[in-house]
Amino acid sequence: MNIERLTNWFRHLPTHIVLILLCALWLVPTLGLLVTSLRPVQAVNVTGWWTVLSPPIGSSEYAQQCSTCHGEEGDAIPDADLTDPEVVGDYPRSTQLLAMLEKEIDGQPHLEDNPLPDAQQAANIAVYLKRISGIDAPPRFTANNYIDALMGYRGKRTYLEDCATGEQALDLNCNISDLLNPRGMGRAMLNSLLVTIPATILPILFAAFAAYSFAWLDFRGRQFLFALLVGLQVVPLQMTLIPISRLYAQLGLNGTFWGVWLFHTGFGMPYAIYLMRNFLGSLPRDLFESAYLDGASHWTAFTRLAIPLATPAIASLAIFQFLWVWNDLLVALVFLGGTTPVLTYQISNMVTSLGAGWHLLTAAAFLSFLLPMIVFFALQRFFVRGMLAGAVKG
Amino acid sequence: MAETVVPKIMKQGKVTPWLYLAPALIVMTIFIVYPMFNTIGLSLRDKSGTASAAVTCSEDGPCWGIFENYRYALTDEIDPSSPATIWQSFWASSYGNNIKWILLMVTGTVGLGLLVALLSDRVRYEALAKALIFMPMAISFVGAGVIWKFVYDYGTQQVQIGLLNSILTGLGGKPVAWLSTPGLNTLALILVGVWIWTGFCMTILSAALKSVPSEIIEASRVDGASEWRIFWQILVPIIMPTIVVVITTMVINVLKVFDIVYVMTGGNYGSEVIANRMYTEMYKNFHSGRGTAVAVVLIVAIVPFMIINIRRFREQEAMR
Amino acid sequence: MVKAKRRWVILSVMIIALFLLVACGGGATPVATGDSDIDCMSAQAGDEVTMLYQWSGNEEEMLNEILQPLVDACGIVLKPESTRDQALLDTRVQAGTPPDIAFWNVTQLQQYQDKLVPVDQLGVNTANYADFWKETGSVDGKWLGLAIKADPKTIIWYSPANFEVDGYTVPTTWDELDALVEQMVADGKVPWSMGLESGDATGWTGSDFIQDILLVKQGPDYVLGIMDGSVPYNDAGVKEAYEIYGKWAADETYAVGGADGTLSTAFLDAIYKPFSDPPEAMMVKQSGFAGSEIAKQFPDLEYGQDYDFFGVPGAQGLQGGSDWMMAFSDKPAVKAIFAYISSDVGGQKWAEIGFNLTPNKAGTNSYTDPILLKNAQILAETQGFTPDIGDTIPGGFGSAEWKAIVDYLNGADLDTVLAEAAQVQAEALAE
Incomplete structure (x- = not known):
């Protein structure tokens, strides 16, 4: 009986494959929209929505170039603690980071035998450093997009942040009445x-x-x-x-x-x-x-x-x-x-x-x-x- | 004929039917019939709608007199210098694009709809599969435009946020500008159309398939006919009337296609279709004469398919 | 059965309640507080003004802030509508129900000339406007539109920091710019970031670029000649400008992504590319508004150090985007707005808020934003201000011009596309 069911199922295998494939194809675009809508603004323009679950930008470059000395958490060298925003704040972009990496430390190249990263790698590392130092650590998912869209927020930060600091725009009151804001x-x-x-x-x-x-x-x-x-x-x-x-x-x-x-x-x-x-x-x-x-x-x-x-x-x-x-x-x-x-x-x-x-x-x-x-x-x-x-x- | 449907016994006043019809007739006259005649009138006039279209004729060019706007609507996109350029320019014009839409979108939606209808009939998750395919019908065109942006996006950097180009570059290829390459963009837009409308075709075709008596199919299976033969020689002929209706309905829909193009490319990069051209002439170039002439051409193109549909409906009525 | 019926009753009551809620939710009438510098032109508190404009988001908010003192002083009620769809304005006007005030392009002054109220009947302080603003805003000698916002377009944005790293200097002549571009290409850098995509208006950034080349190579009289039809759009000078533009825009060593990149990049994304990390390009030609876009996208960058702009070298005169305020009604509240915008207080407020530049002279010294200050000086020193060609010629020439650029970059024959645009130009100006 079971074997019969099994062979029956196998006979239908092509049907299942084609049908499931088609359904997946139909679902993917909408899924992309849903995922994107839950991502923070910083991530949307920089990486595809399907990478939402992969490690953050720059983590692989960091692991390759920096983690042996600075440690996986970035705080292995007390004099150069990469989790300290003040240290990292001096190197916000690849140009500053590369200039620093070119300098020697105690007569030794900063990266020892490793070649200097190229501009793209350096930029990714800079982004990663901002993340681990807490300067700019956007979450993987956020509901802010929905709140901002509902309330008709059009500023440079988020509705919640603006309201928390009291700098909201003229047409926002930071209470439930904003749900009726004509722009929302x-x-x-x-x-x-x-x-x-x-x-x-x-x-x-x-x-x-x-x-x-x-x-x-x-x-x-x-x-x-x-x-x-x-x-x-x-x-x-x-x-x-x-x-x-x-x-x-x-x-x-x-x-x-x-x-x-x-x-x-x-x-x-x-x-x-x-x-x-x-x-x-x-x-x-x-x-x-x-x-x-x-x-x-x-x-x-x-x-x-x-x-x-x-x-x-x-x-x-x-x-x-x-x-x-x-x-x-x-x-x-x-x-x-x-x-x-x-x-x-x-x-x-x-x-x-x-x-x-x-x-x-x-x-x-x-x-x-x-x-x-x-x-x-x-x-x-x-x-x-x-x-x-x-x-x-x- | 169909007139016998009404039971003779149901007596009525002469006015009664018209009382029931009145609200519908009034709104339809105001919102559809009146604008239609208005359109036909305007299509014979110049851009301001005050003088005859003949005044816009240029001295050296060809002139169709009061039908000048129709000359523009029909021939302006065509380059008549040689037979080859006539064909090329026609194929790239809004008319050519609409033909591409009809050929590809109708075969795509009907073919895929039939495929899903056939396959889902044999699995236990039929309802779920059909719901997924049907879902895009519930999404607005504006929303669909946003959704597909993340499929077609073209990035100049290494990172692609568009799914298709990400796959292409991942396989080592170069990214493709899906929406701004003439020719290709029409195909990309048709794909969106297929995504939206396949569910419609699937539902109708699926019901038609289910109404085929299972004894017929079982009998042919016993006779040893292959599934392929059963499909082509038994199922398809039985549901042919339904297929015809689905095809004509889709052709009408596709001839009127506007929103997908409007939302995704704005008719740029040679992706214009007839309805977009009408909109552009009316609201971007403010030439109501030319815009309405294009509209009339569009209506004339749709009418034959509408007649097929209505005729079939009456045949059905007669059979009842 | 009874239960089902009750459910329907509850539902319908809820729906009716919802309607009432919305119908009554108009909001309280503001009370006039009275500001002595603002002339209400005998508008009464509660007078309504309908306005239609293309601004939304941040821009709309700036306009709100600029008008707020007037609203506070006179108690008028603004009924704004925002849309980029010109069909909306046109159907309203055609239907005979235009907004009281429209903020749109200069072409609309001509298009609706029979329906507009001349500006000088609206209590405008004419002394605050340079002559070229009055001339551009006039149709057949009637001053129909008030220039309300100007944005010089003849500028190029770049990163001083990146220029310094690579040892480039800001060019002062067209030949220097040309040489700089070639130098960048030789160094393996991409000089330009270009993006034409802009939905319904795709192509406008290209027409800006070409008009700037025309201002360099031919001068402002030539550009004005195109606008009045004395220079056909397929003239040799226009063709030369297209060829210069095309050489850069369609080649991936000169512009990011080559023709495909230029065609399918959104104009906003193009602004970001010279300032991303690592930079994808060295320069982008875009109007003054690019500054605030850069600031929004890259909050960590500093103006003057990480991003700055220079005038297109060698350009004779300035090309600019301008927005025009036009009145379809002369009721007191409309007059109050025109009087306020053209007054000293209004000009200063506009400059203070910094919604691009105000053509109102009173605003010149009130800018707080260094970008606007620099732009205001450029505007004050210019020999002349030529509006956008496509904005000026009516009857769809704008979209014909955009189409010509897009088709050209997509590989169409240049002579053919220019001839087509020239035909539209001739038809549009013949009437």
């Missing part, structure tokens, strides 16, 4: 929710009405109109921005939540109608017939029969629309702009602005995935079901 991801997340929730509910509601009409009511040109509405998916979103913006200006909707909600409702409509119509149309006909024989009106059939039965389609549509609106940049950029920044807007602003580092950006990006990931993994089942209803339902 905390506030942006709230704005994103405010945009996303109504922009998810409205189109589903409208689409449900329309889909019911298409599925269970009879009128001239039903098929044609349906094809036409669904066909409107061809219109690219980018070209509608200016006409709609002009319209909004007359209605005073620019920069308001209503503007964004309605825009997303309009653009979510073709797909939502398509999916809902598909789902409602596939419900058993007898159900509606018997309801109607019992004297139910269309309104009753819609609210009591169609909507409850369509819950799976509604759920999946909700997830789709949620992700779409949550991840949208252009519409939020043009119709909400910077007064009510959403997550994607904040991130793209950080990408293009001078000097916002990758450490902050990765943390911000990861924060923005958090909710969609939760929604997606929690409701995966519905998500998939809805997609199928949209594409292969027969």
Whole structure:
């Protein structure tokens, strides 16, 4: 029995290898983002994220060139204690370090028979010395990036350090209210929710009405109109921005939540109608017939029969629309702009602005995935079901 | 035909269907239909939108009169000096790039999606594997741009913080400027697209595979058919309609591709696609006439695929 | 079933509460405290001004600090928005809902000339501005934009410490610079750090470099000629400048990483390379803002000793980036901001905070940052200030110029790319 299972497993080995390899390939880029977001700023630009667990920069050069005399900890020679910041402080860079190494000690070369390190090695050793002397010893992992991103900190140190010394910027108060700082991801997340929730509910509601009409009511040109509405998916979103913006200006909707909600409702409509119509149309006909024989009106059939039965389609549509609106940049950029920044807007602003580092950006990006990931993994089942209803339902 | 779906017994007023349709029709008219006509109108005008496009014709060059913007949209990127340059410049233009996107991204996503769907069907960690492949669908394009920066980054120092170049230099090669080398960058961007969209294709194809009756497959196994033959001669023909839908849907998606390029290269270094060109003309060069002409060309390119999709839907309806 | 219903009720109550929270969280109206040197132009406490600018992060904070005295004195409420996306400004203006004040490039003065309020109607203290600022900010004789920030670009950053180690001296003529570059190459050093990558604006550092070469080889009149169209962009002088630039930028013995390095290095990363340990290059040509970037990236380096700059040797006149303040409204609060920025107090405050240089003469002696002080002197002594070519010609010439540089470095034929850019130049200026 066991042997059979084993041979069976071996027969499937190529399957496992290919599949696991593909999954790994798919995961690696996101993993890189997560790791980077947890690294201190000093490390992000200097070493790849995959080296996060390897020994610190310069440790191998130090072990090779210095540890025999100075000891592995650096404090073997009391007159030249490399853990003393004052001693190391004189040699912050490779130029100073190399100049010192070239000098002889008691008539002997500093490094005895060893050749002088090259510039890169010397630079690495200098970095390592700063680490062991405590001048600059960044930790392997830090949560500061997330705090700074949430609070909208843009200074040269970290939010916590600035607040500890009381040198925070004008727009920071160093208390919980900073979570609502308009430049921070905390506030942006709230704005994103405010945009996303109504922009998810409205189109589903409208689409449900329309889909019911298409599925269970009879009128001239039903098929044609349906094809036409669904066909409107061809219109690219980018070209509608200016006409709609002009319209909004007359209605005073620019920069308001209503503007964004309605825009997303309009653009979510073709797909939502398509999916809902598909789902409602596939419900058993007898159900509606018997309801109607019992004297139910269309309104009753819609609210009591169609909507409850369509819950799976509604759920999946909700997830789709949620992700779409949550991840949208252009519409939020043009119709909400910077007064009510959403997550994607904040991130793209950080990408293009001078000097916002990758450490902050990765943390911000990861924060923005958090909710969609939760929604997606929690409701995966519905998500998939809805997609199928949209594409292969027969 | 499909009209018979509605039970005859369900009587209704003449207005009722339209009441149910009204909210959807209103928002769609405002947000999609009106801008579409506006676009078509603007595409026949000059950059300020006040005069006919014909006024922008240059005296010595070719002129298409009121369709001048279309001449620009269709031919400006093409170098007509010889057949060879016509082909070369076309292949490097935004149209050529879009064709590359369609060819590679559609085959990539559908092929890999089918592969994962087939393989994951046979293992016990199916749900996990599918979730991992699907995950990028939940990530914003802006976020994806940040993620892939750490894959494609090009460093001039010995240390590479981009994964690909780190592997290359680790193997003794020279680092490659993935995103700024024309031609190569389009491939790099398509890879990101495949990463995002494979999960979509996989899910649909996987469901189609699961709906194939297992008796058919078992019967052919008993007959001694190889797995390869079962796949090509039994499975593929059965799920062919689904494959067609997935392909047309992907073609529509890819024709409209914008965000990946916008976020990762800004359309620079010859990586521009049609939607980017439209955006650049409208918002960087402030030439609404040319921008909208490009948009109309894009819509015209999408329409045939949309028709295929809708037609198939109606066939399904008719079968019901 | 009942339980599920209750859950929905709780959820909806929470969502509604959330909405109310945000809707009401506007913040208290600040109270005017009154500063006698600041003229509020009869703006009332609580008056709102919408502003749109490209600055974010540190830069945005500096602007906040500069405007703070005005806010304290008059109680006006600033509603700023920050974006680098010009599409946002353009859709707003086209839609008829522009911001009250936009801080953007000089091209926008021309682009929106019909919609802007002339500066002299806004209570500006004109005496504080040199004539060339008024001229550059005028369209058809109407002064439409106030130069608010200037950043000389015709400078080169280097490390005095590294120069000393290798025995190099700062060049004073173009020929000396040329010789120095060749000397560095002969010594096995890489002279230049270059980086063109800048997202949507990729290529601008190259256009800065080429414009400086033009200022050296041809002079400011030639550059102004390109801007008004009398010199076509595919003129021999422009071609020569491209060739000089290309010789350096595309060769890995002259610029870090050669063409690939220049094309794919982000402009910020390029600033760091001459100052990293060990240095990857000897010099980088970049505007004044590079100083604060170096200070941020390498907190242990000292200005004057580890990093410093010199003017591009032989350049006739100065090229500079400048930001322009333009008003789409003439309401009192807008006037208050224009009056404050152009006043003596405003100029001094600007210089004190050190948000690059202020064109306001009152600021000249108030800089505390030695880099800005040195730059301010360079600016004060210049024979003329030419704005960026790409910023000045409307209608997408800027991006055409960037594209020409990028394509050229990517191996395209120089005559072809220049001819294409010249065509855009002609089309843009024909209107």
